[in-house]
Amino acid sequence: MKGDFRVDLAFDRKHLWHPYTSMAAPLPTYPVVGARGVHLELEGGRRLVDGMSSWWCAIHGYGHPNLERAIRAQLDRMPHVMFGGLTHEPAVELARLLIRITPQPLKRVFFCDSGSVSVEVAIKMALQYFRALGQGRRTRLLAVRGGYHGDTFGAMSVCDPETGMHHLFEDMLPEQLFAPVPSCAFDTPWDPASTAELEALMEAYAEELAAVVLEPIVQGAGGMRFYHPRYLARVRELCDAHGVLLIADEIATGFGRSGKLFACEHAEVVPDVLCLGKALTGGTMTLAATLTTAEVADGISRGPGGGAFMHGPTFMANPLACAVARASVTTLLDSDWRGRVRTIEAQLTEELEPCRQLPGVADVRVLGAIGVVEMRKPVDVAAAQTRFVARGVWIRPFGKLVYLMPPYVIGSGELSQLTAAVVDLAESAI
Ligand SMILES: *Cc1c(COP(=O)(O)O)cnc(C)c1O
Numbered sequence: 320m321k322g323d324f325r326v327d328l329a330f331d332r333k334h335l336w337h338p339y340t341s342m343a344a345p346l347p348t349y350p351v352v353g354a355r356g357v358h359l360e361l362e363g364g365r366r367l368v369d370g371m372s373s374w375w376c377a378i379h380g381y382g383h384p385n386l387e388r389a390i391r392a393q394l395d396r397m398p399h400v401m402f403g404g405l406t407h408e409p410a411v412e413l414a415r416l417l418i419r420i421t422p423q424p425l426k427r428v429f430f431c432d433s434g435s436v437s438v439e440v441a442i443k444m445a446l447q448y449f450r451a452l453g454q455g456r457r458t459r460l461l462a463v464r465g466g467y468h469g470d471t472f473g474a475m476s477v478c479d480p481e482t483g484m485h486h487l488f489e490d491m492l493p494e495q496l497f498a499p500v501p502s503c504a505f506d507t508p509w510d511p512a513s514t515a516e517l518e519a520l521m522e523a524y525a526e527e528l529a530a531v532v533l534e535p536i537v538q539g540a541g542g543m544r545f546y547h548p549r550y551l552a553r554v555r556e557l558c559d560a561h562g563v564l565l566i567a568d569e570i571a572t573g574f575g576r577s578g579k580l581f582a583c584e585h586a587e588v589v590p591d592v593l594c595l596g597k598a599l600t601g602g603t604m605t606l607a608a609t610l611t612t613a614e615v616a617d618g619i620s621r622g623p624g625g626g627a628f629m630h631g632p633t634f635m636a637n638p639l640a641c642a643v644a645r646a647s648v649t650t651l652l653d654s655d656w657r658g659r660v661r662t663i664e665a666q667l668t669e670e671l672e673p674c675r676q677l678p679g680v681a682d683v684r685v686l687g688a689i690g691v692v693e694m695r696k697p698v699d700v701a702a703a704q705t706r707f708v709a710r711g712v713w714i715r716p717f718g719k720l721v722y723l724m725p726p727y728v729i730g731s732g733e734l735s736q737l738t739a740a741v742v743d744l745a746e747s748a749i
Pocket residue numbers: 433434435436438467468469470534539540568569570571572596597
């Protein structure tokens with residue numbers, strides 16, 4: 320079989336960019352030929368238990384019949400038509416469903432093609448809203464350090480200024496305001512001092528601020544931290560006090576990952592704008608949504624130039640993606656996802672706990688179906704990958720973080736395979 324690869328790895332290495340890698344010295348990539356249930360199948364037949372859910376997305380695992388059926392049925396009708404001047408059932412019914420399951424005031428929906436774009440749309444909504452209200456001075460955003468919101472320019476401007484690679488684009492990015500990392504952890508006693516700097520910033524810049532942008536409760540790719548619900552509740556109060564919009568980026572946390580359907584529910588907070596993506600289609604296709612209130616939408620609509628909201632991607636509300644999203648959300652709601660996530664949380668807590676005693680480990684934390692082991696030093700990703708693949712698991716650390724966010728359908732034996740591999744890596748402290 321040597322030389323008979325169906326995936327041309329040499330071509331891949333020479334010509335294809337992978338996420339956040341150098342073309343000159345890329346990390347090794349593994350050829351995948353299929354995915355079923357919680358397994359990825361590599362060329363050559365090796366099967367790996369997927370600990371990443373393809374970056375938060377594949378909450379039902381791979382090849383779920385409901386999702387495949389929805390894609391096939393929609394493919395027979397039409398995979399895509401433009402959304403300018405046309406509409407279709409998959410978009411209308413998905414919007415109806417999202418309006419039903421998100422907080423009651425969120426009733427206006429903008430569909431777009433990726434998480435980053437949904438953040439751009441959210442930012443644009445906030446800016447257009449204040450312009451329409453005659454408060455054109457409100458052009459700045461306040462974000463928190465340790466956040467991640469995507470890789471396009473507007474989204475990048477609210478990512479953590481250090482890990483978010485601001486230094487590469489310093490003179491091109493709008494200058495936003497940053498509060499410190501929310502320091503009060505999810506499961507520690509509430510420390511009101513943790514919002515002090517944020518409060519001072521909001522006070523000082525109240526007249527210039529359009530919106531606060533943050534990931535509710537779980538900071539994902541910016542550090543995998545879980546912060547206290549009272550922090551989020553306080554942000555909501557401050558936004559109200561200063562007439563500032565709250566944009567909640569639930570692209571990673573949406574659809575049950577944190578133990579609530581949406582992480583805002585931990586604090587019973589309702590944002591003015593909500594970004595959804597990733598697990599929206601159950602990991603099958605790219606789709607995102609930005610939801611807002613009638614108040615914000617009506618405000619924008621009273622604005623100059625006829626009040627049009629100025630965004631409209633080519634693949635807006637792609638019917639194939641909307642159809643499978645509806646199937647995914649329905650499948651989730653019909654399942655005992657709360658029980659599944661709680662069971663995963665308990666097992667992650669128990670099986671990752673031994674890492675805490677290890678000299679190379681700085682912290683262990685679990686929330687919902689997310690388990691994180693933070694090392695003291697950055698992990699050698701290539702070496703860790705090799706080790707994980709040899710053990711039959713797919714886990715991809717970044718920086719000092721080794722973390723798991725498995726599909727909710729994972730069995731306890733498969734989850735133990737993942738946690739054992741993490742413990743093994745933490746012991747060797749690669
Ligand atoms: C992944 C992610 C994004 C960006 O989504 P893309 O689909 O990769 O553009 C934005 N915000 C959060 C919280 C994310 O996890």
